[in-house]
Amino acid sequence: MELSILDQSPISTGKTSREALNASVDLARLGDELGYTRYWIAEHHDFAGLACPNPDVMLGIIGAQTEKIRIGAGAVLLPHYKPFRVAETYNLLATLYPGRVDLGLGRAPGGSAEASMALSGNFLENVRLMPEKLDELLRFLQYDFAEDDMYAKIRPTPIPEFSPQPWMLGTSEKSAIAAAEKALPYTFGYFMSDQDGPSIIQTYVDKFAELHPDKTPEKFAAVSVICAETTEAARDLAMSSHLWTIKRDKGEGDGKVPSVAEAKNYSYSDEEKERLRNMMDKQIIGNPQEVKQQLERLQALFDVDEWMIVTITHHYEARKKSYELIAKEMFTKSY
Secondary structure: OEEEEEEOOEOEOOOOHHHHHHHHHHHHHHHHHHOOOEEEEOOOEOOOOEOOOOHHHHHHHHHHOOOOOEEEEEEEEHHHOOHHHHHHHHHHHHHHOOOOEEEEEEOOOOEOHHHHHHHHOOHHHHHHOHHHHHHHHHHHHHOOOOOOOOOOOOOOOOOOOOOOEEEEEEOOHHHHHHHHHOOOOEEEOHHHOOOOHHHHHHHHHHHHHHHOOOOOOOEEEEEEEEEOOOHHHHHHHHHHHHHHHHHHHHOOOOOOEOOHHHHHHOOOOHHHHHHHHHHHHHOEEEOHHHHHHHHHHHHHHHOOOEEEEEOOOOOHHHHHHHHHHHHHHHOOOOO
8 A cells, every 4th residue: 555645834833944845855855765655735825824835945955855756736726827937847857856746736825815805816717717827837737738829839848758737626526527637646535525435436437438438547534643552542642633633623722633632621611522433433543553454454445555644643753653553554654
């Protein structure tokens, strides 16, 4: 089973944005050493507790400090941007780091309505134009505009030896169908969706086979995982991310990931306790053997090519340790 890393660059209580971003670079280096397939970093705008609004800049830094791991955005929020600019940026990254660059694409706003307006104006209109933007971006990456097209004479330079690999990210059947229609690999965000993931993945596979019988669909899913030496320790670590989500949704605090001690001492309402149970049901939490068993159980349901793991803990070292323990348990090669 191939495993990858999805990083949201969370800021912990007592830490700065700079420390969170440096921790992201450290995590990418670790993933490279451990044998994870890819490292993707997410895009968020004016989002309390998350430090990265611009994956492109971070990938330029991370690519220079890693050797083998594929690097990419999870995702570039295409409604905000001109396709030519995106193609230029990722062609530049692919030129610097040949054969290693992924271009994950999404249509979420990544922040508040006000942040969206500041970025790109009428976001809903830009979402409506997403199919056209996607087509234009793919043409720029493939250099296949019709001869009479106004863009036929321009190229998003530099032109890399190996083009960046576009991926469609989503949490619904609509995104799965869009990926299949464009013959794109597809990533399902299981950790942030309450929809029927296996059914959505199967819809993608079936539609892809119908439209592109000569090609093979690629698909993976992203899941929240927290691993520690013991089950109890993993559950304690998970409490931070649970309280973080609850407080963030209530607009409480500064948006940073709280400590385990704060989470243990927090007074949860009955409704919040029920929500905690629901969050735990969507996560994989446990010792290395338990995590392996749960990943294998999910794999039997989803039948994907790869799992992308997102881990949020208060202590950055605990996050790194979680990925280390998973790698030791799951990967047959030494590291």
